[in-house]
Structure formats: structure tokens, C-alpha cells
Amino acid sequence: KQEVTQIPAALSVPEGENLVLNCSFTDSAIYNLQWFRQDPGKGLTSLLLIQSSQREQTSGRLNASLDKSSGRSTLYIAASQPGDSATYLCAPGGVYSGGGADGLTFGKGTHLIIQP
Amino acid sequence: GAVVSQHPSRVICKSGTSVKIECRSLDFQATTMFWYRQFPKKSLMLMATSNEGSKATYEQGVEKDKFLINHASLTLSTLTVTSAHPEDSSFYICSAKRDYSYNEQFFGPGTRLTVL
Numbered sequence A: 001k002q003e004v005t006q007i008p009a010a011l012s013v014p015e016g017e018n019l020v021l022n023c024s025f026t027d028s029a030i031y032n033l034q035w036f037r038q039d040p041g042k043g044l045t046s047l048l049l050i051q052s053s054q055r056e057q058t059s060g061r062l063n064a065s066l067d068k069s070s071g072r073s074t075l076y077i078a079a080s081q082p083g084d085s086a087t088y089l090c091a092p093g094g095v096y097s098g099g100g101a102d103g104l105t106f107g108k109g110t111h112l113i114i115q116p
Numbered sequence B: 001g002a003v004v005s006q007h008p009s010r011v012i013c014k015s016g017t018s019v020k021i022e023c024r025s026l027d028f029q030a031t032t033m034f035w036y037r038q039f040p041k042k043s044l045m046l047m048a049t050s051n052e053g054s055k056a057t058y059e060q061g062v063e064k065d066k067f068l069i070n071h072a073s074l075t076l077s078t079l080t081v082t083s084a085h086p087e088d089s090s091f092y093i094c095s096a097k098r099d100y101s102y103n104e105q106f107f108g109p110g111t112r113l114t115v116l
Helices: none
Strands: A004-007 A010-014 A019-025 A032-038 A044-051 A056-059 A062-067 A072-077 A086-093 A110-115 B004-007 B010-013 B019-025 B032-038 B044-051 B067-073 B076-081 B090-097 B105-107 B111-115
Touching (some): A010 A019, A019 A086, A032 A072, A044 A072, A072 A086, B004 B090, B019 B090, B044 B067
Parallel strands (some): A010 A110
Antiparallel strands (some): A004 A019, A032 A044, B004 B019, B090 B105, B090 B111
């Protein structure tokens, strides 16, 4: 069974800082890995998708890397802004968990607060 | 593109009643949709994979007779919580996998279910 751990669980920093959020997973037999943000009481917004054959993906101030063999991914946020405040979720996908293939397994997330 | 909607966004019901939640992909076709559940301060947990035109596949520990899933078209999946009880109160989120999109999943805004 896939297990996902995200470190740190919470982070509060002043705006402008560059941040690294860490994600580790136990089963490296994945098809891809997605990073999401979740605002309080809301659904998920997809930030980046990395295929298992890729090493990293970039979108604006966000960069995500994937080391599939070691079961790790990092999300790098450059020049953080108060609008980046949210919970960030890491979700490796595609591990057959006994029910449906392609389902995502989520970590508990990193709760990020960017202070103005 | 790749917008997923859910209806209703919030529902309060009495114990013993059934509640239907709709998940729609608005601008793309999705042969596969997923249903997740999130309890307060917990990770999202995959409940079931919904396949258009066939039976859903459920994760271990999810009662298929309790959570009825119907995926009648390429843009609509429904989750019915039958005979709801207070312990079913949770945040239910669906996602849809856009065909030919490298397995990327797009999430709806979620439905907050409160059973009194």
C-alpha cells in the first residue's frame, strides 16, 4: 500500500522567501505525481504533473522535481507571496491499490502561510 | 479547459436519508472519474473509481452498497450515500481524468455533507 509523507506539516514565512516542500512515497511503481494546492473548504487545484519518465516540471514560480527510484519529490516555490498561502498536497498516482488503477494517494499536506 | 463541477456544494440531511452528489466534466470527456473523501485534518482518501458504462471499482473498506456510483455518460458520475449516518459527514471530492492527458486528474470543488 502506498504511503505518502509530506514535510514540513506546516510552514510560516515572510513573503519573498524561496521555499522547498518535501514529499516522500513508499512505492516507486508510479505512473506520475501531481502537486495540488487546497484552499480552506475548497477543492483541489492542480499545480504540476510530472510523468514517471520526467525529472522535473516548471510552471511560473513553481518547480517540481521527481526522483522516482528514491521515492521523493520536492516542490520549489520562488519569491513566495501571501496569495501562495494554502495547503499543498503531493499525490503519486497509478499504484494499483486493490480497487482502481490510476487513483491518487495523498499525503496530509504542508500548510503554508506567507506573511505579508 | 478541464473544468469539473460538483453539485450540491453543501448538503445537510437527517440520519437515514439518501444523498446524491453529481460530478460533471464541463469541457472534456472523461471515461474515468474518481471519488475521494476527506475528513477534517486528514488526507484525501480514494473511495472508488468510476468507469463510464461499467461498474465502479471500490477501494478496500468502502462499502459498495452504501456508496452507490453511477457513471452514465462521459461527462457525469453520481455518488449516492444511502441511509446516511453522522459518521458519513465528510467532504466528498470527485476528479476526472481527461482522456489522452497523461493521466492528469482534475478535481471538482467538493461537496460538504453534514448528517444530523
